[in-house]
Amino acid sequence: MKMRLLDFGTLTADEGWVIEGSGVATRSEPKPISNRRNYQMIGALIEHPKNGLILYETGPAPNYRELWPEPVQEVFDITRYEEENRLDNQLKKAGYSVNDVSAIIIGHMHLDHAGGLEFFRGLDVPVYAHEDEIKNAFYAIATKQDFGAYIPHCIDSAFNWQAVYGDECELFDGITLYKTLGHTPGLLSMKAKLNDQDTFLFTSDTVFFKESWVDQKPPGWLVRDMPGWFKSLAKLKNIADREHAKVIFGHDPEVFAQYASKVHG
Numbered sequence: 696m697k698m699r700l701l702d703f704g705t706l707t708a709d710e711g712w713v714i715e716g717s718g719v720a721t722r723s724e725p726k727p728i729s730n731r732r733n734y735q736m737i738g739a740l741i742e743h744p745k746n747g748l749i750l751y752e753t754g755p756a757p758n759y760r761e762l763w764p765e766p767v768q769e770v771f772d773i774t775r776y777e778e779e780n781r782l783d784n785q786l787k788k789a790g791y792s793v794n795d796v797s798a799i800i801i802g803h804m805h806l807d808h809a810g811g812l813e814f815f816r817g818l819d820v821p822v823y824a825h826e827d828e829i830k831n832a833f834y835a836i837a838t839k840q841d842f843g844a845y846i847p848h849c850i851d852s853a854f855n856w857q858a859v860y861g862d863e864c865e866l867f868d869g870i871t872l873y874k875t876l877g878h879t880p881g882l883l884s885m886k887a888k889l890n891d892q893d894t895f896l897f898t899s900d901t902v903f904f905k906e907s908w909v910d911q912k913p914p915g916w917l918v919r920d921m922p923g924w925f926k927s928l929a930k931l932k933n934i935a936d937r938e939h940a941k942v943i944f945g946h947d948p949e950v951f952a953q954y955a956s957k958v959h960g
């Protein structure tokens with residue numbers, strides 16, 4: 696089984712979204728300068744010997760400027776999205792087209808992860824997401840309670856949604872999905888065991904950056920379930936330790952750069 700990372704561009708946003716307490720005003724520093732940092736948008740393409748081409752995460756929609764609400768673009772500014780970062784061109788670079796994809800796994804259904812489903816309109820490819828994530832995303836759109844993180848263009852019943860259930864599921868041989876809490880109610884982290892030496896663990900946005908993993912620094916304003924987040928971190932660390940997995944975080948540009956240049960497996 697082979698795997699390569701896909702580069703869907705970069706968001707630039709306040710660090711306080713992902714690191715608790717970053718930029719907070721204090722007695723000794725009442726007017727701190729907020730630190731903005733780069734968030735790499737990441738996907739993975741797996742060539743599976745039995746199940747064909749599997750895509751994990753789809754990045755933003757190519758026409759995000761029209762689709763993303765203005766306040767979202769103001770806060771989460773896409774500062775790097777060239778022609779080559781479009782999902783179809785990332786697939787092309789790997790020698791494929793959108794028609795070659797046989798299954799899509801969505802880590803969570805926020806606009807920077809599920810937006811690229813636009814490329815698959817009308818193709819009927821199965822789109823796997825956790826039951827709790829599908830329910831939450833459609834509810835968020837219907838009630839407008841979490842509108843902005845979830846937006847209607849990709850939370851659309853026109854896609855061939857397939858629910859994944861429970862806390863753990865080996866969806867295809869060597870590809871195991873884990874429900875991990877913290878950021879959204881049904882986020883799916885993914886373990887891909889490529890061969891006896893190479894196992895990758897994708898946290899998606901349960902863990903945004905390596906420093907949260909190493910120093911147990913919880914996310915900032917993007918955390919929805921803090922006790923759940925600590926449980927998820929422990930669960931993911933246990934998997935990574937036992938299986939000597941290389942861990943790819945939701946938006947870490949340095950870790951991404953370390954593994955992006957080659958085909959693994």
Ligand SMILES: [Zn+2]
Binds near residue numbers: 805807900945946
């Ligand atoms: Zn994200």
